[in-house]
Amino acid sequence: MKFHRLVLAGRFCLLALTSLLMTSSPAIGDAKPLKLSTTADHSKYKELQREFSSAPEVTKACLACHTEAAGQIHRTKHWRWEYLNPVSGQKLGKKTILNNFCISVASNYSACTSCHIGYGWKDASFDFTSEENVDCLVCHDTTGIYKKPPGLAGNPVLKDTELPPGSGKIVKGIDIAKVAQKVGKSSRDTCGSCHFFGGGGDGVKHGDLDSSLAAPVRELDVHMDATGLDFTCASCHKTSSHDVAGSRYTPTAMDKEGVHIRGKEDKSNPATCVSCHDNAPHKKEARLNQHASKLACQTCHIPEFARGGVATKMQWDWSTAGERDAEGKQIVRKDEKGRIIYESRKGSFVLGENVKPEYLWFNGDVRYTLESDKIENADGIVRINSLGGRPDDGKSLIWPVKVFRGAQPYDPVNKILLKPHTAGNDDTGYWKNLVWDKAIATGMRDAGLPFSGQVGFVKTEMFWPITHMVAPKEKALGCGECHRDNGRLAGVTGVYLPGRDASKLVDTLGWGLVLLAAVGSLGHGLMRLLSRRKPQGGDMKNG
Amino acid sequence: MKSASSLSAAVLLALLGSSLSANAYDADWKRGRIYYRSVCTSCHVAMPIGTVNPSAKTMAEWASYLQADKHAKGKDTVKQYLSKSYRASIKSANKAAEKFADVPDQELFDDLKAFVTKGAKDGDTPATCS
Numbered sequence: 156m157k158f159h160r161l162v163l164a165g166r167f168c169l170l171a172l173t174s175l176l177m178t179s180s181p182a183i184g185d186a187k188p189l190k191l192s193t194t195a196d197h198s199k200y201k202e203l204q205r206e207f208s209s210a211p212e213v214t215k216a217c218l219a220c221h222t223e224a225a226g227q228i229h230r231t232k233h234w235r236w237e238y239l240n241p242v243s244g245q246k247l248g249k250k251t252i253l254n255n256f257c258i259s260v261a262s263n264y265s266a267c268t269s270c271h272i273g274y275g276w277k278d279a280s281f282d283f284t285s286e287e288n289v290d291c292l293v294c295h296d297t298t299g300i301y302k303k304p305p306g307l308a309g310n311p312v313l314k315d316t317e318l319p320p321g322s323g324k325i326v327k328g329i330d331i332a333k334v335a336q337k338v339g340k341s342s343r344d345t346c347g348s349c350h351f352f353g354g355g356g357d358g359v360k361h362g363d364l365d366s367s368l369a370a371p372v373r374e375l376d377v378h379m380d381a382t383g384l385d386f387t388c389a390s391c392h393k394t395s396s397h398d399v400a401g402s403r404y405t406p407t408a409m410d411k412e413g414v415h416i417r418g419k420e421d422k423s424n425p426a427t428c429v430s431c432h433d434n435a436p437h438k439k440e441a442r443l444n445q446h447a448s449k450l451a452c453q454t455c456h457i458p459e460f461a462r463g464g465v466a467t468k469m470q471w472d473w474s475t476a477g478e479r480d481a482e483g484k485q486i487v488r489k490d491e492k493g494r495i496i497y498e499s500r501k502g503s504f505v506l507g508e509n510v511k512p513e514y515l516w517f518n519g520d521v522r523y524t525l526e527s528d529k530i531e532n533a534d535g536i537v538r539i540n541s542l543g544g545r546p547d548d549g550k551s552l553i554w555p556v557k558v559f560r561g562a563q564p565y566d567p568v569n570k571i572l573l574k575p576h577t578a579g580n581d582d583t584g585y586w587k588n589l590v591w592d593k594a595i596a597t598g599m600r601d602a603g604l605p606f607s608g609q610v611g612f613v614k615t616e617m618f619w620p621i622t623h624m625v626a627p628k629e630k631a632l633g634c635g636e637c638h639r640d641n642g643r644l645a646g647v648t649g650v651y652l653p654g655r656d657a658s659k660l661v662d663t664l665g666w667g668l669v670l671l672a673a674v675g676s677l678g679h680g681l682m683r684l685l686s687r688r689k690p691q692g693g694d695m696k697n698g
Numbered sequence: 699m700k701s702a703s704s705l706s707a708a709v710l711l712a713l714l715g716s717s718l719s720a721n722a723y724d725a726d727w728k729r730g731r732i733y734y735r736s737v738c739t740s741c742h743v744a745m746p747i748g749t750v751n752p753s754a755k756t757m758a759e760w761a762s763y764l765q766a767d768k769h770a771k772g773k774d775t776v777k778q779y780l781s782k783s784y785r786a787s788i789k790s791a792n793k794a795a796e797k798f799a800d801v802p803d804q805e806l807f808d809d810l811k812a813f814v815t816k817g818a819k820d821g822d823t824p825a826t827c828s
Contacts, residue, residue, distance in 0.1 A: 299727060300822040327822070337724075344728070370731050373793070381732045382793035 198336035206332060210274050210311055211287040213335045218286060225286035227397040233272040235283065236260070238404050243522055247404050252523050255471060255539050255561040255615040256354035259526075259574035262601035266578030268309040270349040277308035279601070292331070294345050295338040300329050302348070306578065319580055343369050343379060346388040355501075358465035362510065362557040363623035367463020375463050377627045393425040401426030406620055408451070408519035408544065409552050410434075428452040449650055451517075451552040455632045456625050459509045460557060463624070466494055470505035471561040474612035477589045485589070500577075500586040502562075512555030512621050514647050516544035526604055529570045530613060537565075537572070539617040546649025553647055557619040564595060568607035572615075574598040723805055729798065730813030731825070733806060736794030738779070752817030753824035760814045764807075780806045 197203055202216040218225055228234045237248035249267070253259050260267045268276040274288045275281065282288065290309065292301050303311050304318055304326055312318070314328040351357060351366045358365030373380040378390070392401045401424060410429035415421045424430065432452070437443035446455070461467040478486050478499050485499035490506070497503045520543030524530075530537055544551035564573040576597035577585045585594035591610045599606035637644045638654030645655065734752070742749050755763065769776045778784055781803050789796035798806060817825025 298822075299816060329822075342728075370728070370735060372736075380793075382736055382797050 193339055197338050200336075203332065203335045207313075207335070209313070210290065210292070210331060213331055214274075214287045214289055214291055216335065217291045217338075221291075224291070224397065225289040228272060228289045229283065229286075230396075231272075231398045232402065233399065234289070236271065238402070240404055240521075242405070242520060245523055245525065247523060251526070253526060253539065253572050253574065254354075255559060255563050255617050256360055256468070257577060258473075258563060259598065259602070261574050262576040262598040263578045265308045266305045269303045269305045269307065270353075271309045274309050292334050292338065293348065294341045296334050296345055297337050297339040297342070298334050299344055301331075301334045302329065306580075321580075340387070341389055341394075342387050350388075354468065356468075358461060358463075358467045360468070360559075361619055361623075362460040362467040362507075363457065363619075363621045365461070365463060365465040365467065367465050368623065371463060373627055374630065375624060375626075377625050379623075391426045391430075400424055403620070404521060406519050406521065408517045408554065408620075409550055449546075449553055451554045453620075453622050453625070454514065454553055454555050456628070457512070457555055457621050457623075458626055458630065458632050458636075459511055460555075460621050460624055461508045461510050462626075464508070466492075466506040466508045467510065467557070468504050469507040469510065469557075469559065471502060471559070471563075472504075473502040473564060474562045476500060476502035476585075477591075479589070499589060510557070511643065513558050514553050514555055514644055515542060515618075516546055516551040516647070516649065517542045517554040517556075517620065518544040518548055518550040520544070524572065526571065526574065526602065528572075530565055530572065531570065533565065533567060533570070533611065533613050536560075536614045536616050539615050542618050542620070553644065553650070555621040557621055559617045559619060561615050561617075562612045563615055564591060564610050565613040566605075566607050567609050567611040569605050571604070572613070573606070573610065574602045574604065576601065723808055725805075725808040725812035727809065727812040727816050729801070729806070730809035730811070731817075732794050733780070733798060733810055734813055737785075737788070737792060738810075740792065751826045752814045752821070753819045753826065755814070755818055756820045757815050757818040760811070760818050764811055764814075777803065777807060780810060 200220075202219055203213075207213050207216075214225070232238050232248060235248065236250040237246070239245075240247055249260050257263070257267070264279075264281075265277045272290050272293060273281075273285075274290055290303075292311075293303065301311060303309050306319060311331065312326045312328050313331055316326050316328065318324060318326045347364070347366060347369055350361070350364050351368065352359070353364070354360030358367075368376060368379055370381040371379050373383050378384050378386040389399075392399050394400065407424040407427050410423065410427040411434075412421065412423035413429060414433045415423075415425055415430045428436075429452075434447055435441075435444040436447075436452075475497070476499060478497075480486050486497065487495060487499075488497035490496050494506055495504065496506065522541045522543065524537055524539055542554075542556070544554075564575060565571065566573055573595050575585050575591065575594040576583050577594065580587060582588065583590075583593040583597040585591065588594070592608065595610060596606055596608075632643070634654075636642055638652060640655060642652075642655055644650075644652060739749055752760070764776060767775045767777055769779065782799065782801075785795040785799050789799055801809075813825070814821075816822050
């Protein structure tokens with residue numbers, strides 16, 4: 156009996172072993188679930204199986220294997236926030252330039268650098284040679300829980316923290332070890348954690364980038380369609396040594412290089428339509444290819460921006476900021492959809508959804524109004540950036556753009572744009588105190604710029620070429636959108652557009668010919684009618 | 699004899715446990731997001747109940763709801779709408795169902811659970827339907 160039971164137990168174990176072996180070595184059709192997007196499961200690395208007391212500790216662990224990664228990052232715009240335009244010689248980059256949204260990074264580092272690819276940039280003394288302050292997780296998080304709240308100089312919150320201090324709002328600490336163990340390729344979510352929220356909120360800045368692109372439908376973006384092609388940002392913005400291709404400081408307006416071919420060295424921008432589609436992409440309607448010599452692909456294929464249900468800011472007037480209610484508190488006003496259109500600390504906004512772009516000739520040359528540039532005509536409109544381009548320079552195409560208009564502080568004595576200290580829980584931060592003089596004095600001091608003590612407001616424009624939210628081909632613009640009076644290209648000069656443009660001479664000659672043909676035909680008919688020989692009755696009868 | 703039976707049971711449990719942990723599925727909240735928005739929401743939009751944001755429930759409420767597996771107040775199940783057979787029935791008109799047609803039912807269920815948990819009212823990133 157004992158023997159039988161032992162045999163039974165043995166069989167039981169054998170069955171279990173067989174079961175295990177079958178599960179561990181399954182046929183391909185029933186293969187165990189695993190990550191197919193990477194060859195390394197980072198949760199299995201001992202270096203990451205521990206608690207981390209700070210984010211830089213995670214970076215150190217990453218660099219133990221990825222020894223060159225930080226050095227690569229150090230060379231990029233994402234790290235330096237500096238860029239020397241090789242054509243114009245202008246020193247650009249977030250660190251330096253102004254815009255007409257939140258205006259300037261200088262003296263607002265702790266807020267702005269929540270979107271820096273590093274940790275701890277809280278003032279001008281930040282060490283740009285530090286390897287451990289490179290933030291690997293912000294681009295490689297796959298959990299979606301990694302966040303860098305404004306005001307913490309790019310640091311994530313590892314323990315539950317009241318933010319802003321004294322607000323009573325608790326930001327939950329993240330499990331950074333979990334994030335580290337699940338790193339993977341960058342995604343629309345990781346890139347979007349900053350680029351969707353530029354300008355201080357979802358969709359504010361670009362117009363063609365907002366959170367609706369995290370998992371878009373085909374109608375919103377035919378390439379990023381989550382159930383279709385499912386492009387990530389890096390599908391177009393091909394990265395080399397951590398340097399991401401495609402820059403708004405030196406965009407490629409006209410790509411004459413053609414498609415990129417695997418195995419062939421190609422130094423041209425991979426983030427253009429042409430790099431995949433070539434310069435004659437229309438196979439059925441070859442006539443449309445002729446348009447490609449004058450129009451950017453985006454002109455027809457992005458009929459509107461901000462199409463994903465997220466409004467973009469179209470205007471920002473800082474001159475109206477500073478109102479308080481009867482109790483002296485700051486005011487927030489919203490529109491009928493619950494969207495903010497006025498804040499005491501920022502001024503008034505105009506929002507837009509499904510916005511038709513404006514169009515202009517663009518050759519890729521972008522010039523900025525820099526912090527030291529003089530504003531000679533304060534009654535006019537100052538262009539924060541100007542897009543170069545002419546119809547006859549051989550380098551320009553007609554591009555769709557978002558034109559962001561606003562009014563922002565400038566110094567009427569020194570004739571320069573001003574950089575206010577806005578963010579910050581201190582005595583001079585404008586968002587807390589609503590006092591321009593103090594905020595600007597601090598901001599200009601921190602930026603190392605002169606300030607006369609006088610504050611005026613000047614109207615500004617900033618141009619944003621539109622290149623995302625590519626619609627399916629059946630939703631591209633039809634002929635009639637442009638080939639008519641007051642069509643989309645009504646304001647674009649330098650090109651003859653049938654249906655829009657007219658020449659009096661040609662029109663007169665054409666209509667004259669039509670008239671002559673009509674007169675001739677009618678005259679001929681009349682003559683035939685009058686000269687018709689009447690039949691004689693005898694002839695009819697006698698046959 | 700008792701010890702032999704106990705030993706075999708222990709070995710079995712250990713082996714099964716080891717097997718399960720080796721095959722533990724790492725839920726993909728992004729796939730859950732696509733399915734939730736493209737299948738669940740697209741149908742709910744047309745139904746009287748309307749859309750249900752993940753942030754409409756807490757993590758505990760979602761866990762309880764999915765555990766109970768009662769859809770439409772118990773008229774049918776949640777799992778039925780995540781099943782391969784359901785996906786096959788709508789895939790001609792629904793791209794998400796077509797894209798994920800071959801995903802095992804339990805994986806898709808876990809993906810969806812991961813998304814609504816993450817997007818719950820008290821989740822890491824409260825989420826909407828769109």
